[in-house]
Amino acid sequence: MRMKGRFGAFGGAYVPEILMPALEQLEAAFLDAQQDVAFQAELAELLAKYAGRPTPLTRCRNLGSAKARLYLKREDLLHGGAHKTNQVLGQAMLACRMGKRRIIAETGAGQHGVATALAGALFGLETRIYMGAHDVERQKLNVFRMQLMGAEVVPVESGSAGLKDAINEALRDWTASFADTHYLLGTVAGPHPFPLMVREYQRVIGIEARAQILEEEGRLPDAVIACVGGGSNAMGMFSDFVEDEDVRLIGVEAAGKGLDGAEHGATLLRGRPGILHGAETYVLQDADGQISESWSVSAGLDYPAVGPEHAYLKDSGRAEYVGATDQEALDAFALLARSEGIVCAFESAHALAYALKMIEEAREELVLVVNLSGRGDKDMEQAQLLLGLKP
Amino acid sequence: MTRYRQMFDRLDNKGAFGAFVMLGDPDIETSAAILDALVEGGADMIELGIPFSDPVADGPVIQAAAERALANRVTPSDCFALIRDFRAKHASVPVGILTYANIVLARGMEAFYRSASVAGVDSVLVADVPAFEAEPFARTARAAGVAPVMIAAPNTPSETLQRLAVLGGGYTYCVARAGVTGAGDDISLNHDALFGELRRLGAPPPVLGFGISTPDHVKAALDAGAAGVISGSAIVRLIEAGAEGVADRIRAFVASMKEAA
Numbered sequence: 001m002r003m004k005g006r007f008g009a010f011g012g013a014y015v016p017e018i019l020m021p022a023l024e025q026l027e028a029a030f031l032d033a034q035q036d037v038a039f040q041a042e043l044a045e046l047l048a049k050y051a052g053r054p055t056p057l058t059r060c061r062n063l064g065s066a067k068a069r070l071y072l073k074r075e076d077l078l079h080g081g082a083h084k085t086n087q088v089l090g091q092a093m094l095a096c097r098m099g100k101r102r103i104i105a106e107t108g109a110g111q112h113g114v115a116t117a118l119a120g121a122l123f124g125l126e127t128r129i130y131m132g133a134h135d136v137e138r139q140k141l142n143v144f145r146m147q148l149m150g151a152e153v154v155p156v157e158s159g160s161a162g163l164k165d166a167i168n169e170a171l172r173d174w175t176a177s178f179a180d181t182h183y184l185l186g187t188v189a190g191p192h193p194f195p196l197m198v199r200e201y202q203r204v205i206g207i208e209a210r211a212q213i214l215e216e217e218g219r220l221p222d223a224v225i226a227c228v229g230g231g232s233n234a235m236g237m238f239s240d241f242v243e244d245e246d247v248r249l250i251g252v253e254a255a256g257k258g259l260d261g262a263e264h265g266a267t268l269l270r271g272r273p274g275i276l277h278g279a280e281t282y283v284l285q286d287a288d289g290q291i292s293e294s295w296s297v298s299a300g301l302d303y304p305a306v307g308p309e310h311a312y313l314k315d316s317g318r319a320e321y322v323g324a325t326d327q328e329a330l331d332a333f334a335l336l337a338r339s340e341g342i343v344c345a346f347e348s349a350h351a352l353a354y355a356l357k358m359i360e361e362a363r364e365e366l367v368l369v370v371n372l373s374g375r376g377d378k379d380m381e382q383a384q385l386l387l388g389l390k391p
Numbered sequence: 392m393t394r395y396r397q398m399f400d401r402l403d404n405k406g407a408f409g410a411f412v413m414l415g416d417p418d419i420e421t422s423a424a425i426l427d428a429l430v431e432g433g434a435d436m437i438e439l440g441i442p443f444s445d446p447v448a449d450g451p452v453i454q455a456a457a458e459r460a461l462a463n464r465v466t467p468s469d470c471f472a473l474i475r476d477f478r479a480k481h482a483s484v485p486v487g488i489l490t491y492a493n494i495v496l497a498r499g500m501e502a503f504y505r506s507a508s509v510a511g512v513d514s515v516l517v518a519d520v521p522a523f524e525a526e527p528f529a530r531t532a533r534a535a536g537v538a539p540v541m542i543a544a545p546n547t548p549s550e551t552l553q554r555l556a557v558l559g560g561g562y563t564y565c566v567a568r569a570g571v572t573g574a575g576d577d578i579s580l581n582h583d584a585l586f587g588e589l590r591r592l593g594a595p596p597p598v599l600g601f602g603i604s605t606p607d608h609v610k611a612a613l614d615a616g617a618a619g620v621i622s623g624s625a626i627v628r629l630i631e632a633g634a635e636g637v638a639d640r641i642r643a644f645v646a647s648m649k650e651a652a
Contacts (some may be wrong), residue, residue, distance in 0.1 A: 001523060014492050016448045017521040018544040018569055020551065158454065164445065171447045176570030275492040275519065276445065288466050289497025290444040 001027055005192020007312035013191035015171070015278045022178035027193040029094050034200070039093065046089050050122070051079045053086075053204065057212035057369070062339040068362040070355060071216070072372040073209045075233065076344055082374030083233045084115035084186060087201035092119035095182035102126040102181040106170045108135055108163035108229065109300035109347060110142025111374050112186030117151035119184070127151040130169040132162035135299045142378045160293040163229075163303045167277050187230025188307030191278030195235075195307050202236025209369055210240050217367055223248035223358070226371040227350040228321065229265065229301035231310045233373035238319060248320060251310060252354045254296030255323030263295035267306040268314050268321040274305075281308040297326035297386070298346035298379075324353040330386055332356055333376065345374035346382070393538065394485040394513050395561045398435055399596055399618060407619030408609065408652040409598060410434040410626055410645055411489065413442055413456035414473050415465030421634050422460075426477045428638040429626075430484055432645025435652075436562075437477075438516075438621055441470045441490040448491075448518040450573030452624040455631065467494060467503075471510040478511030487514035487540060487561065492528075500527065504535035514561035516540035522555045529558045540564050543597070545585055556594035562618065563594045567601040574604035574624040586616035606651035613652060622648055 001024055005011050013023055033039040047053040055074045064070035075083035095103055103125045107113030113129040120127030129146055133155040136143055146153050159165040167190075174183040188195045188202075206224075213221050224241055226234035228251040241247045256264030264270065267282045274283035276291060284292040284304035296302040313319035324332075329346055332353035337343050344352065348371070355370045376383070383389070392400075398407060410429040415422050429437055442457035442465060449457070474486060488507060495503045495517055507515055515537055520528050522541060529539035538560030543552060546569070555563065565585060567578045578601065586597045596618035603609060604625035612620045629640045 012524055013521065014519045014524055015521060016518055016566075017542040017547055017551070017555075018566055020521045020523060021546050021548065158458075159444065168445055168447050172450070172571045175448070178569070274496055277447070278519070283493065285493065285497065287497065289493040289495075290461065291493070 001192065002031060003027065003192065005196065007309040008316065010280050010308035010311040011192055011195060012280050013278060014275050014280065015191050016175055019175055019178060022174070023191055023193065025098060026094070029098050030193055030197045033094060033097060043090055043093060047086065047204065051085045051089065052077065054208045057209060057216065059216065060340055063336070063356065064359050068359040068366040070359060071213060071369045073205060073237065073369060075205060075371060075373045076342070076348065076375035080115045080118055081377065082111040082115065082345065083202060083205060083236060084112045085118070086204055086236065087198050087232065088115040088119045088184065090201035091182065091184045092123045092125065095125060095184065096123055098182065100180055100182040102177065103184045104128045104130065104170050104173050104181055105184045105186055106130045106163065106166035107186060108166070108302060109298060109345065110135065110139040110146070110378055111300060113146045113151070113153065114142050116184050117146040117149040120151055121149045129153045130156050130166040132160070132166050133157045134161040135163065138382055139299055139378055140381065163299065164291065171277065187232040188235045188309060189230040189277055189279060189281070189305055195279065195309055198232050199235040199239055199309065202232050203239045205233065205236035205371060206238065206240030209237060213369055220244050220247050221367040221369045223250050224369045224371070225250045225252060225351045225355050227252050227301060227347045227373060228268070228306060228310060229254070229303045229347065231307035233371050235307060235309055237371040238313070242318065249313065249318060250354065251319055251321045252350045253321055253323050254298060254301035254350060255325040256295040258325060259323050262292065264323070265294040265296040265301045265303055266323045267304060268310060269323055271304070273311070276305040279308045281311045282306050297329060298350065300345070300347040301350065322354055324350040328353040333383065334387060343376040344372050345376050346379045348373045393561070394483060395538065397483065398485050402435065406613035406617060406652040407435040407598065408433065408649045409436040409438050409619055409621035411438040411440065411621055411623030412626055412630065413440040413453065413460055414470040415442060415460035415463060416456040416627070416630055417459045417634060418463045419465060419469055419473060421637065423473055423476060424638050425630065425641055426473070427480070428641040429645055430481050432642040433649035434645050435619065436485040436487065438487045438489055439474065441467050441488055441494055443491040443494050446491060448571055450571040450624065452574065452627050452631065453572050456627045467498060471506050474510040474512055485513045486511060487516060488512055489516045489518060492517050492519050495528065500531045504532045504537050508535040508537050512537060514538040514540045516542065516564055522551050522558060525558050533560065542566060543585060543589060545582060549588065552588055552594065553592055556589065556592040559595050562596050562598045563589055565597045565599045565617065567599050567603065572601055572624055574602055574628065578602035578608065580608060580611040581615050583615045606647055609648055609651040620652070
């Protein structure tokens with residue numbers, strides 16, 4: 001490895017020895033590609049002409065007020081329906097660069113699976129998606145989209161049959177298949193170089209948002225707000241604001257059915273440092289170190305670990321982490337649809353819910369940017385059920 | 392002299408047969424009887440898993456063993472108690488622990504290795520700690536008098552082999568093939584080059600694991616220059632088949648494998 005892969009005390013590469021050469025190969029390919037003008041130009045062109053970047057920054061017309069202004073970074077408008085497409089294109093290009101002909105990925109809500117499937121189709125790579133059986137059930141539409149684009153979807157029955165278990169299976173696949181397969185991990189978690197690489201490919205969100213808000217407001221926002229499961233959309237948004245010390249970075253975790261119980265996905269708020277899926281980071285676990293099963297109404301936030309850079313940003317105090325419950329997220333989801341005509345993903349609704357709380361309490365001028373990380377089509381069935389709407 | 396050294400010396404040029412089971416599988420009482428059966432069957436060294444909820448280096452058979460143990464609420468403290476009782480009966484058999492990093496960290500690294508040492512453990516292998524991250528684990532293990540076993544794979548580059556030759560103790564766990572643990576036919580056993588390189592670097596004796604499930608595998612691995620072999624999933628499958636007569640089945644299987652060593 002050329003780098004240690006650490007964010008303060010967090011991160012690293014905790015994988016079976018047999019996977020280390022694959023991580024080294026990936027690190028080298030990524031670092032070289034960062035310096036390769038032709039690679040960057042091709043990626044930029046794909047992001048613009050295939051994925052639809054830049055995405056707009058929309059000022060809400062009805063939510064917020066003249067004094068408290070709410071902006072949405074519209075990753076929901078990106079091709080594929082979520083921010084996941086940004087980094088999938090970069091990784092798929094790296095897979096080709098390394099001469100791999102097959103990609104595998106885990107998915108929770110199915111958005112990363114969909115993004116991986118579209119990249120697999122675009123680059124002609126054999127694609128297999130591991131998805132918790134429980135998530136296959138609650139995200140059927142995304143399963144069909146993946147299959148339509150030629151990906152094989154493998155339901156994972158072990159453990160809690162969720163995102164954590166899908167990552168376990170993908171890692172097991174990769175320990176046998178790394179010679180011809182790239183593990184296209186979907187978030188800023190996992191062993192080095194994934195947290196660094198995925199952040200760099202998502203950084204475009206924050207770069208655009210920063211320029212757009214300066215254009216709109218003539219100043220930086222008071223806070224940028226993003227939901228945190230593994231944490232890729234939040235890292236993408238935060239990265240370009242980290243050095244702007246007056247901009248609060250707020251990550252919103254899934255408080256599920258409440259932070260006092262066990263049914264939540266609030267790793268940074270309720271977990272403690274440990275090692276899961278290749279990284280030293282905050283982990284929801286029992287006293288012996290067995291990983292706890294997380295809970296969230298949104299499959300994408302239903303994960304008992306978190307990207308190691310978030311652990312670092314929490315401990316260093318640069319970012320704040322808060323929770324939004326299932327109910328708060330659902331309320332925000334419904335309110336956004338009614339007030340602005342935008343149907344966002346349940347995941348993104350967590351970030352929105354906290355922003356709405358801040359706006360309600362605002363006494364002075366307040367400018368907020370919420371990363372609306374994905375669109376809500378995938379959640380329609382659940383929404384009908386949970387909001388008591390008739391189909 | 393460590394128990395591993397004594398064992399390799401005693402075996403002279405014959406290979407060591409190592410047996411792996413998951414502690415507390417299917418329950419603590421049966422597990423204790425199984426450990427005795429491994430020794431009675433002729434196992435030279437015993438490798439014991441402390442169950443972890445998310446064992447990414449393990450295939451379905453050992454995953455299921457961990458799930459059975461965890462379903463019975465087996466804790467690391469229960470595991471250390473099982474080893475302590477085993478050690479009281481079997482003074483000279485080397486005993487190693489195989490587990491995952493989070494189990495070590497949750498107890499506190501120093502506390503974990505001290506508990507292991509007090510229970511009579513000779514070595515600890517942490518499946519998701521490669522040489523790249525191993526230094527603090529190895530240092531803490533040695534301070535507690537426990538040998539840090541390192542993993543070497545056929546694709547491990549020589550700089551890493553050099554590093555693990557220095558860091559490692561007890562034996563070097565060589566994996567027979569890419570992938571997770573599990574009995575299968577898809578293993579290659581001609582790791583002469585890897586074994587030779589490890590010996591040249593002065594690494595602890597190479598012991599081959601992952602997929603060793605028949606006496607032919609044992610013989611082929613030893614012929615290629617391994618100092619020993621470890622069989623895991625094939626033994627765990629015998630436990631999966633039910634508690635009735637499990638000790639007899641295991642004794643007989645271990646004896647057949649040991650005979651080929």
